[in-house]
Amino acid sequence: MPDVVKGEREARRKIIRQWIRLSREKRPSIDEISAFAKTAAQQNAKAFVPGRRSPYEKVIAWLLPRAHRKA
Numbered sequence: 001m002p003d004v005v006k007g008e009r010e011a012r013r014k015i016i017r018q019w020i021r022l023s024r025e026k027r028p029s030i031d032e033i034s035a036f037a038k039t040a041a042q043q044n045a046k047a048f049v050p051g052r053r054s055p056y057e058k059v060i061a062w063l064l065p066r067a068h069r070k071a
Helices: 003-021 030-043 055-066
Strands: none
Touching: 003 030, 003 055, 030 055
């Protein structure tokens, strides 16, 4: 597996872990999701594989299924 893909996979896991660690009050709305995704995409910009979707769009796609999940 190329190191680039491995880097994106590690970034994905890291970003999702950070999201889950946030308290429920800090992740209920699309505005919080958007702000978190923008920051995470900027912080991990070098880890993303170049493609059609921007890093921000990839992070949003990773977070939306987990946005309102009840633990």
